[in-house]
Structure formats: structure tokens, C-alpha cells
Amino acid sequence: MIGFLLRRLLAMAATLLAVCALTFAVFYLLPSDPAAQFCGKDCSADRIELVRQQLGLADPLAVQFWHYVTAVFAGRSYGTGQYAVQCDFPCFGYSFQSAQPVWDLMTDRLPTSVSLALGAAVLWLLLGVGAGVLSALRRGTWLDRTLMIGTIGIAALPVYFTAMILLYLVVSVAGLLPYPRYIAFGEDPVGWTTNLILPWIALALLNAAIYARMTRNSVIETMAEPYVRTARAKGLRERRVVGRHGLRPALTPVATMLGMDLGGLLAGALITESLFSLPGIGKLFADSLNKADQPVIMGITLLASFFIISSNLVVDLVYAWIDPRARLS
Amino acid sequence: MTSHPLLDVHDLAVEFTTEEGTVRAVKGVDFTVERGRTLGIVGESGSGKSVTSLAVMGLHRGATVTGSAKLDGTELVGAPDDDLRKLRGRRMAMVFQDALTALHPYFTVGDQIAEAYRAHFGGTRRAALARAVDVLGDVGIPEPARRADEHPHQFSGGMRQRAMIALALSCEPDLVIADEPTTALDVTVQAQVLELLMRLQQERGLGIVMITHDLGVIARVADDVLVMYGGSAAEQAPADTLFTTPRHPYTRGLLDSLPRLDAEDGAELRSIPGSPPSLLAPPAGCAFHPRCAVYAAKPDARCTGERPLLRTVADGHRSACVHDEVTA
Structure with a gap:
């Protein structure tokens, strides 16, 4: 029974990871640009590019995904310097529009x-x-x-x-x-x-x-x-x-x-x-x-x-x- | 103690109302079962054999039953349901065909037997479970105490049918109706289950109604036989007589379709042509005439006129065929 439960929990984790990867890939392909959202409305192209670098959005998909998954367990920060935002464990991403971690938005x-x-x-x-x-x-x-x-x-x-x-x-x-x-x-x-x-x-x-x-x-x-x-x-x-x-x-x-x-x-x-x-x-x-x-x-x-x-x-x-x-x- | 037969059925008829019309599933049958004896009821599917037994048990849901069925002198037809309920399982019990579906999948075998026992005798759960273990032992289930704790799907087919028999016997009934109790089993297991039933009959003086389509089973266990066709009795006789001198062409057809060890080499098995009659629109006259070899050889207006009634053709031997004198 315990073995059965462990197997099921493991399968559950695997499924969640797969769902996570799939959604991540879908959003990666979408035209909407988180860097532009972070930066605000009156933002030059150069500045958006800078933000993109800082947020790690220019990294390859696999690296970004890795950061996303590890943040769930370890938290992460977005950006550097005075614009840095902290997203504590469990970090399921950060809503730049509401300036709140997604986890807090959801648990509310x-x-x-x-x-x-x-x-x-x-x-x-x-x-x-x-x-x-x-x-x-x-x-x-x-x-x-x-x-x-x-x-x-x-x-x-x-x-x-x-x-x-x-x-x-x-x-x-x-x-x-x-x-x-x-x-x-x-x-x-x-x-x-x-x-x-x-x-x-x-x-x-x-x-x-x-x-x-x-x-x-x-x-x-x-x-x-x-x-x-x-x-x-x-x-x-x-x-x-x-x-x-x-x-x-x-x-x-x-x-x-x-x-x-x-x-x-x-x-x-x-x-x-x-x-x-x-x-x-x-x-x-x-x-x-x-x-x-x-x-x-x-x-x-x-x-x-x-x-x-x-x-x-x-x-x-x-x-x-x-x-x-x-x-x- | 009493002069009543254990089960005395007279002119028992069962009708169902369906959307396509009224189905007369059983059109008036008579039979008796004595203590310690076995009545075999034979027939194809739709012959009314199972419906007859369900009507006796009061388990014919939605059907209209007329006529009379007396268990040890007590009328069962039209009896209040609560009276019938007290007799069911207690004085008359049933062994169903497929124990895998007839036993409840959620409850242990012991629990299901104990439940029947407590329904009639009350007492503690523990005492009823002990009783269940005893009956499981009686029917030859090894390690009954352990098996009582298992669920039906954990039993083999033969053991499951034994458990079904144990359930039927748990309240020491006088009458056991077994509806195709061995049909779902392997041949060797079939023989064991039949032997078990006969042993229990001898030990307890049970009256048994054995419902089957298998004449081999009848030959092995029955004292008397009722052959049913299209909802009526075709022939009724002691088993020996029926096998040696069958009178009804249907019975002869059934016997001819049995494989025999003493048959000549190359002798073909003969099957009865056609299929059982529709109960919604039965053929006029004798229900069997469209398939009857005698009628095919020599068409007779009497076969298509009125339904032939059972007539005594010899002592204790009745047949419902106008040609019984020809075949005597």
C-alpha cells in the first residue's frame, strides 16, 4: 500500500513537471513580452532589451525552465540592483503587472x-x-x-x-x-x-x-x-x-x-x-x-x-x- | 409429522407486461417436491424454468403470479412480502448460477453468510460469523476461517459455488432451489458440486429443485423430471422413465442431441431444428410443432389447433403431446 502510494506520488510529480514544461513552452512561443510589461509603457527598445537580459528572458528556453522549476523550491530574485524583486519559496513566478509573487496572488x-x-x-x-x-x-x-x-x-x-x-x-x-x-x-x-x-x-x-x-x-x-x-x-x-x-x-x-x-x-x-x-x-x-x-x-x-x-x-x-x-x- | 408435500405447486402462471405486450412466461405448471428428493426442471432459455423458481421464491419483480405454490402447506402466491421474506433464506433458499455475480463483490464471503444467518436468527455478529465458518467447512472449503475473511473474487469458480451453497444452507432450509448451479463451472468441478449437493441432501433431507438445461445433470441428480417448453410442461416423469421411454417429441429431441458413450461409431448428434418460440407471439396450438419431427413427418390439425394439455400416459408419467400414443 505504501509502495503504491509512493509510486502514485512519483507519477504525480512527473505529470506536474510535464504540465509545467508544456505550459512553459506555450508561453515562450506567445508574442506577449514580459520584459516590456516589467519596464512599463514609455520604454525604449534598448531599455527593454536590458530588462530582458536582467530577467534572464534572453536565456535559452531550457535554462529559463530550469530557473522556473528551481525557484519553486528555492525562490529566486528577478533583475538586479535597485529594480530587483524578490520571490520567496515557493516561487511560482512573479506578476510584474501586479508587482506580487504569483503564489501570494493565488493563496489570497x-x-x-x-x-x-x-x-x-x-x-x-x-x-x-x-x-x-x-x-x-x-x-x-x-x-x-x-x-x-x-x-x-x-x-x-x-x-x-x-x-x-x-x-x-x-x-x-x-x-x-x-x-x-x-x-x-x-x-x-x-x-x-x-x-x-x-x-x-x-x-x-x-x-x-x-x-x-x-x-x-x-x-x-x-x-x-x-x-x-x-x-x-x-x-x-x-x-x-x-x-x-x-x-x-x-x-x-x-x-x-x-x-x-x-x-x-x-x-x-x-x-x-x-x-x-x-x-x-x-x-x-x-x-x-x-x-x-x-x-x-x-x-x-x-x-x-x-x-x-x-x-x-x-x-x-x-x-x-x-x-x-x-x-x- | 405432516402429510403435505414439501413444495406443492399447482397451476402456477407468471405474466410480465412489457412495452411490446404481455409475456406469458409460465402458463400453468404443476409439480411437487418431497423432502429428500430432487425435482429436475429442464428446458431451453425462455422455457420458463427460472421464472418458475423465482415466482416460488417471491423474487419475480414486476411480474404477475397466479395459481398456487405451497411450502409445507403455507401458500406463497400472494402472501404478504414480509411473510415471504421470513421464509426466504430460512425455509427455502436459492443457489444461483454464477456465484461471481450472485455474491456481493464488496463484502467478505463470511460476512455475506453471517448476514443471512442474523437476518433470521439474530444474535451477535461474532456468533453469526462463527456459524458462517462452520457452513463453509461443511461444504468442503479448506481453511474456512481464513477463507471467510476473503472476498468472492479471491475464490476459484468451484470454491465460489461452494460458498454460494454454504450461503443457501446457512439457515438450514428445507427446500433448495438451484438454478443452473454448475453451468459456469468446469466439468470436473461440476461433478464435485453436484456430489456435494447430493451429500448435503442425504444428510439433511433437503428437497431440491434443480433447474438446468443439461440433461447430464438431470441424469445424475434428479428423482423426477419436469421438461418445460415455451412456458408450459411438455413432459413430467420419474427420471428413469423419462430417459428410457420419453413420450414427448421434444424430450426425445433433447435426448437425441446428447452425446452418448454407447453410440455406434459415426452416429451423428442430432440437434432440434429451429429456435425456442417467442413468448410474445407463441405459435398457435402446440408451442413445439414448428420444430417437431413428428409434425414435420405427418402434419396434424390437432397440433396447430389447441394447446395440448398434459395427459397421464403411464403411472406417474404425463406428456403434453397429441401423439403420445404413437410414441408409446
Whole structure:
């Protein structure tokens, strides 16, 4: 088990390095020039060239990449003399536009994105899995049909549409909730909740619909498995047949999907954060794209890969824990 | 103690409603199973043999069951589900075909047996697990205490089927319905599993319903045989009689398609032409007539008119063919 974990962690590091190299190469090829950004607007060509030398941007790609990777572990400084900027460990690049290390920019925004993602995940799990299980067990009834038609409708609504409607109806018309802004959970748990409810709903609705449909299919499929019939043939109560023998295997693929989705969301929900002006990673990413702030874009790309790869690892571990067939002997 | 047969099935019929129409999967069968005896039910897929057994167990989900099935005098058809649940696993148990899919992949074998035991007798988990280890030993699984802790996928095919049998026997039922219990196994393992079932039957006086498409299995274990075709009984007889003097052309076709050691050199195996009838739109008259050698040789209006009923052709021997006198 420990060997398995070590191998997986090693593979994870290798994947991250590959992602890093790939993004690095892509940005190297882009026309945008960090030296010009560092130097400012009224900068002569000579001066830009000087800055380029000082920042190491004139070095070969491999050397620059080496500096980038080592900075992650050892930190680095950009430039020399009075213009030098220090980027401490862990240095994921420096945003010359914001005059801040990328790491600081990201860690500032991370709590918002994590709050948004986790809250929404809880919501869509409750709604989606609940509706899916109910639908499957009452298959063919009006309840099943209503729920499934409802999920098609919801799945057809884009996030920006639901977000606008929610903002208009709940905030502008009814005035039930404040216009969302981020309040740290530690400062004011109630404010944290009331401000995040709308973003949670907007983000969760689509997933709830998808999860409901997937859960329904999975439960229907599992309840038709021979081992469920065996559970009934043993004389178990129906509640136990469903709960222990049916739902556990039926929800395994749901757990897998949750891992993937959550992994992607932790590094920011771009649309939702932008719509509600929440200062999360997704918003930072959108802003950085607009400003062509390459170091930040690259940092977030790496952060997202990290979350996705680690959630995959967690999913695999959970899977092995639930399903003994997936355990390595 | 009692004059009831262990299992007394009378005019049992099962219907499914599907989108394409009503499927009459079983059209009224009668049979009895006595303690210590084995009834073999033979038929092709779709003959209604498995559906019959599921209906007896009350596991026919979504189907309509009519007629009567009495377990030791207790009516099972239409009984409240909670009453049936208390009988399932306890008085009547089932051995399914493929133990790899019939046992739960997530739970240990011991846990699954213990769960059945506790459902009927309660008690502690530890006591139920000890009981599970005992039954695993009874069915000839070596090192039962260690194997009880393993999951089904860690068992070999034969051991898994033994575990399935142990599960069925854990609550000491009176009736065991085995639905193709050896079909998924190698021939040598098949023989071991059948011997095990027969040994357990002798030790415990079990009534067994052996459902199979394999006449070889029937020849080995059955005392009485019910041959099913298209949802009805084609022929019913004691096993010896059925093998020596089959009356129904379908039974004869089945026997002719068996490889025999005493066959003459160069004798060909004969298969029954055609395929089993559609249950949605069964042929008029005798369901077997489109494939019947007797009908092909001498078409007869009686074969296409009404469905022939089972008639007694000899003591304890019934056949549903208008030509039974010809073949006697």
C-alpha cells in the first residue's frame, strides 16, 4: 500500500513537471513580452532589451525552465540592483503587472474558490444524489418523471443564465440576500453562508441535474444485479437490500465523478466567480487572461493540474477502500 | 409429522407486461417436491424454468403470479412480502448460477453468510460469523476461517459455488432451489458440486429443485423430471422413465442431441431444428410443432389447433403431446 502510494506520488510529480514544461513552452512561443510589461509603457527598445537580459528572458528556453522549476523550491530574485524583486519559496513566478509573487496572488484567492467549490459540492450532492436515488427506486412513477424532466430543464440552463436570474430575482427584486461578496468563514460564518448561497446554487444546479441522472441510472443498473437478487433471496429487509447491497456499489461511480469535478473546481469556477465578482482563483484567471499576465496564468494552470491530479489520486484511494476488487494485493 | 408435500405447486402462471405486450412466461405448471428428493426442471432459455423458481421464491419483480405454490402447506402466491421474506433464506433458499455475480463483490464471503444467518436468527455478529465458518467447512472449503475473511473474487469458480451453497444452507432450509448451479463451472468441478449437493441432501433431507438445461445433470441428480417448453410442461416423469421411454417429441429431441458413450461409431448428434418460440407471439396450438419431427413427418390439425394439455400416459408419467400414443 505504501509502495503504491509512493509510486502514485512519483507519477504525480512527473505529470506536474510535464504540465509545467508544456505550459512553459506555450508561453515562450506567445508574442506577449514580459520584459516590456516589467519596464512599463514609455520604454525604449534598448531599455527593454536590458530588462530582458536582467530577467534572464534572453536565456535559452531550457535554462529559463530550469530557473522556473528551481525557484519553486528555492525562490529566486528577478533583475538586479535597485529594480530587483524578490520571490520567496515557493516561487511560482512573479506578476510584474501586479508587482506580487504569483503564489501570494493565488493563496489570497484560494479560500474564496475553496468555499465556493465545497459548498456547491455539498449542495449538488444532496440534491442530485437524493433525487437520483428517489427517482430510481420509484422508477416509472410520476415522481420519477417529474424529477427527470426537471433535470433535463435544469441541465439546459447555462450557469451565467441561472446566475443572472438568481441575482435579479433574489437580490434586486425580493431583496432577500445581499449582493454576494466574499466574507471569510473565520470572520463571520453566517455572513460567509448568506453571501455564498446564490453562487453555490448557481454552480450546483447544473451538477445536481447531471448527478441526479447519473445516480438514477447507476442505481437502476445496480438494483438489477444478481447480487441484489441474492440479498433478497437471503430474506433481508428491503431497506437493507437497497441501502447496503444496492446503494453502495451504485454510488461508487458518483464518488469517482465527484472527485474529478471537485478537483477541477477547487482551482476556481471561472464563470461563477466572474458573474458574482467573487475574488477567487477563477476570477483571477479571467482577469489575468485579459491582461495577458503570463506568470499568473501559468501558476493557475499548474495549481489546477495539481488539484485535478491529487483528486484523481484520492478517488483511486477511496475506490480501493470501497471496492475490494480494486485493491492491489 | 405432516402429510403435505414439501413444495406443492399447482397451476402456477407468471405474466410480465412489457412495452411490446404481455409475456406469458409460465402458463400453468404443476409439480411437487418431497423432502429428500430432487425435482429436475429442464428446458431451453425462455422455457420458463427460472421464472418458475423465482415466482416460488417471491423474487419475480414486476411480474404477475397466479395459481398456487405451497411450502409445507403455507401458500406463497400472494402472501404478504414480509411473510415471504421470513421464509426466504430460512425455509427455502436459492443457489444461483454464477456465484461471481450472485455474491456481493464488496463484502467478505463470511460476512455475506453471517448476514443471512442474523437476518433470521439474530444474535451477535461474532456468533453469526462463527456459524458462517462452520457452513463453509461443511461444504468442503479448506481453511474456512481464513477463507471467510476473503472476498468472492479471491475464490476459484468451484470454491465460489461452494460458498454460494454454504450461503443457501446457512439457515438450514428445507427446500433448495438451484438454478443452473454448475453451468459456469468446469466439468470436473461440476461433478464435485453436484456430489456435494447430493451429500448435503442425504444428510439433511433437503428437497431440491434443480433447474438446468443439461440433461447430464438431470441424469445424475434428479428423482423426477419436469421438461418445460415455451412456458408450459411438455413432459413430467420419474427420471428413469423419462430417459428410457420419453413420450414427448421434444424430450426425445433433447435426448437425441446428447452425446452418448454407447453410440455406434459415426452416429451423428442430432440437434432440434429451429429456435425456442417467442413468448410474445407463441405459435398457435402446440408451442413445439414448428420444430417437431413428428409434425414435420405427418402434419396434424390437432397440433396447430389447441394447446395440448398434459395427459397421464403411464403411472406417474404425463406428456403434453397429441401423439403420445404413437410414441408409446
